[in-house]
Amino acid sequence: MNKLSKFSLLALFISLSLPIYSKGPKYIFFFIGDGMGFGHVEATRLFLDETKSSENLLFLDFPIVTHAVTQSADHRITDSAAAATALATGSKTANYTVGMDSSRTYALTPISKQLKKTGRQIGIITTATIDHATPAGFYATQPDRNLYYQIGKQAAESGFDFFGGASLLKPVNNNNPQDIDLYTYFRKMGYTICNDFKNYDKSAKNGKIVLLYDTLGTKHIPYEIDRKSGTLSLKELTQTCINRFMNNPKQGFFMMIEGGTIDWAAHSNDAATMIQETIGFNESIKVAYDFYLKHPKETLIIVTADHETGGIGLGIKDSNLPISLLQKQKVSEENLSNILYQLKERKSSPSWEDAKEILKKNLGLWEYIPVSYSEEAELMRIFDASFISKRAKDITNLYSTVGPLTNAAISLINQKAHIGWTSNNHTGAVVPVYVIGAEQGQFSGRLDNTDIPNTIRKITGIK
Numbered sequence: 056m057n058k059l060s061k062f063s064l065l066a067l068f069i070s071l072s073l074p075i076y077s078k079g080p081k082y083i084f085f086f087i088g089d090g091m092g093f094g095h096v097e098a099t100r101l102f103l104d105e106t107k108s109s110e111n112l113l114f115l116d117f118p119i120v121t122h123a124v125t126q127s128a129d130h131r132i133t134d135s136a137a138a139a140t141a142l143a144t145g146s147k148t149a150n151y152t153v154g155m156d157s158s159r160t161y162a163l164t165p166i167s168k169q170l171k172k173t174g175r176q177i178g179i180i181t182t183a184t185i186d187h188a189t190p191a192g193f194y195a196t197q198p199d200r201n202l203y204y205q206i207g208k209q210a211a212e213s214g215f216d217f218f219g220g221a222s223l224l225k226p227v228n229n230n231n232p233q234d235i236d237l238y239t240y241f242r243k244m245g246y247t248i249c250n251d252f253k254n255y256d257k258s259a260k261n262g263k264i265v266l267l268y269d270t271l272g273t274k275h276i277p278y279e280i281d282r283k284s285g286t287l288s289l290k291e292l293t294q295t296c297i298n299r300f301m302n303n304p305k306q307g308f309f310m311m312i313e314g315g316t317i318d319w320a321a322h323s324n325d326a327a328t329m330i331q332e333t334i335g336f337n338e339s340i341k342v343a344y345d346f347y348l349k350h351p352k353e354t355l356i357i358v359t360a361d362h363e364t365g366g367i368g369l370g371i372k373d374s375n376l377p378i379s380l381l382q383k384q385k386v387s388e389e390n391l392s393n394i395l396y397q398l399k400e401r402k403s404s405p406s407w408e409d410a411k412e413i414l415k416k417n418l419g420l421w422e423y424i425p426v427s428y429s430e431e432a433e434l435m436r437i438f439d440a441s442f443i444s445k446r447a448k449d450i451t452n453l454y455s456t457v458g459p460l461t462n463a464a465i466s467l468i469n470q471k472a473h474i475g476w477t478s479n480n481h482t483g484a485v486v487p488v489y490v491i492g493a494e495q496g497q498f499s500g501r502l503d504n505t506d507i508p509n510t511i512r513k514i515t516g517i518k
């Protein structure tokens with residue numbers, strides 16, 4: 056081998072073993088509040104103000120505050136898969152499509168994969184399952200968001216450094232049950248799977264990690280309103296990921312952190328649960344902000360949403376907004392429904408007084424929130440139809456099925472707080488964008504959701 060070819064081989068070896076030179080912020084946090092429109096944020100701010108909470112929504116004070124348009128390639132109202140694809144790849148696609156063009160023929164490249172090539176570590180975190188539409192947009196290419204097994208498989212093949220969330224929805228391929236189960240597959244691909252966040256670093260000293268609430272297919276980590284202290288939260292997932300990455304900071308990191316269940320509570324038109332989810336989301340942003348304070352020149356934090364859910368309205372009759380009443384709600388709609396189901400199972404013929412006691416204790420109705428004679432008569436009618444004659448059917452929203460009495464009682468407490476909802480689905484409203492940190496000025500002005508990843512590309516020198 057002559058000197059020249061030895062030299063070119065050496066140059067090739069160096070270029071392959073070194074990350075591509077990357078400019079721009081070394082540490083990037085991309086927060087997505089699923090379904091979190093301006094109304095959700097303002098409801099949460101007003102709730103905190105009215106209840107004289109010491110908590111404040113930190114991102115409201117970020118220097119860049121603007122909005123983004125969310126429509127997908129084929130609908131004015133996007134779903135989370137098309138929105139995630141837009142936010143991850145910078146290209147619009149059709150609803151229900153993950154990481155592919157709208158004709159579902161070719162794959163789009165997410166910034167997360169490109170940033171991985173710059174040497175940054177990649178973390179994907181959510182309150183939902185890690186194979187759900189929003190996280191999937193950052194690593195998967197599938198024609199349908201419901202292909203959970205295939206999506207989960209692509210997570211294992213991504214080579215990303217950290218996955219955190221509730222569980223995997225479909226670890227077994229139901230069409231081909233002999234296919235490898237995804238937990239085995241993740242291990243084969245070099246991941247350690249942990250579902251004990253307190254002790255995770257004992258089992259996963261080095262290498263890639265999947266940190267889950269459980270491996271039983273639980274659909275979301277517990278809602279903040281239901282969560283017992285000491286159980287996994289979005290804040291802890293965020294902190295754990297930062298700690299892990301900073302053990303060996305390398306070329307920095309990119310983290311996508313999704314408040315996935317803001318959307319779920321909004322689909323249920325459950326304002327108290329939605330507000331507590333937004334507060335939990337804010338807690339995880341605080342963790343990133345503390346990091347930013349230590350590395351202000353090298354850190355960028357973006358907070359946005361994929362779409363608005365529920366068409367929330369702040370006010371339904373007069374100039375009053377008694378939103379602090381929602382603090383009397385102690386459980387999510389989902390959990391209240393379970394408690395009422397248990398009553399049905401426990402007693403062969405439960406009385407209205409039994410059910411009323413549950414509503415009093417968990418929603419503060421009668422106790423703190425006056426209920427009129429006609430309102431109680433309506434609740435009793437629904438109780439009879441559901442518990443006695445059993446004619447009334449359960450009510451199904453996108454992510455939940457609840458009993459009719461639960462649905463009516465949650466709707467009543469929303470009305471008492473003067474919170475209105477126009478839909479159980481997504482809406483076409485624009486969503487907020489809050490930015491702080493290195494290159495923050497690049498995000499000003501009216502944005503399309505695709506502008507966000509394309510701007511990240513621009514400032515990090517990715518073509």
Ligand SMILES: [Zn+2]
Nearest residue numbers: 090135318364
């Ligand atoms: Zn949704």
